[in-house]
Amino acid sequence: MAKSYDVIKVEKNRGIITITVNDGRTIVIDCIENTITSVTKRKVKNVPFLDFPDNLAKYRILTELDDLNEYKEAQRKCKLIEILWENLDLIDNLYSIPEIPKGYVNYCKENNYKICDKTYTNFMAIQKFKNYSPKEKEFCEYVFKEFHLINNNITELYSYLYKIYNTTLKSKEYKEIFNLWSTMRIFIEKFTEVYTNSKSKTEFLKIIDTNKTFNKNVEIIDNYKNKERNKKILERENKIRSLENLKFDNYIIKVPSVMEDFTNEGKQQNNCVGYYYHDSIAVGRNLVYFIRKKSNPEHSFVTCRYNIAEKETVEHRLVNNQWYNDNEEIIKKCDEFINSIL
DSSP states (O other): OOOOOOEEEEEEETTEEEEEETTSOEEEEETTTTEEEOTTOOEEOSOGGGOOSSTGGGGHHHHHHHHSGGGHHHHHHHHHHHHTGGGGGGBSOOTTOOOOOTTHHHHHHHHTOOBSHHHHHHHHHHGGGTTSOHHHHHHHHHHHHHTTOTTOOOHHHHHHHHHHHHHHHHSTTOOOHHHHHHHHHHHHHHHHHHHHHOSOHHHHHHHOOTTSOHHHHHHHHHHHHHHHHHHHHHHHHHTTGGGGGOOOSSEEEEOOOSHHHHHHHHHHHTSSTTTTTHHHHHTTSEEEEEEEETTSTTSOOEEEEEETTTTEEEEEEOGGGOBOOSOHHHHHHHHHHHHHHO
């Protein structure tokens, strides 16, 4: 293993960078000639990662050294250069590689890969499969490459995939391998999105059920994802709950209090209120309320959508999305009341 050095001083003279390390020796990087001279005075020509596509880009390393405190970036690159001294021909770039893990160089050699961000990420992800059983390892490596999961480093994802895969194979849902791969891809996308954004990753992982199929787990994830959104929806609707106190001769106002109220209204009215405006309500763009007849308060009559930016009810529809033109004074009073409390 090559020795690592701490950078003591960095000096620049046009295109030449002289890096002094802690034992007093120097590393010289010539950005014009594309050469590096190591602490042992060995000079290497045509260094690949200094050979940028255009002349201006050659001096990127000079700009980086100007901007980085205490030349940490120079120190990192110097350490990597010393480690890779015998394999400089393999280097494509070192910009986002924090270290050279054991086995990585051989991995690149065996697969005819360059040392770069992409192959580093790929190698690190594959290391996660080492402790798996041979069949599970083979499966996960295949999925990793087939689905191009280069940037997906969620260890927990791979630990679930093989088990859910086998559950799906044995289920009545399984029809053909194409459908299985399709549903698995959807599961991977949903899992990754929610896991990445979840405040409590431990809580999220508890809902994944390896005894259920990919389709069932997608439903589970969707329900979990919607849980927080639905909470916001009901909190916002609750702000106009007192709208129900308005008095009209033949009508009452109902504000949704549970998510089933939206679903029920959508089914009775044959409209999209059961799902379409959920996201816009959650973020504070719209609110929904219902006008019902006093004689039949459980039966849908008019579905209303109030737009917060417009400060008025912009939709009031009967069954099958027919526009409701009667009793405009009810709509007007509802708007005035909502505007007074928001």
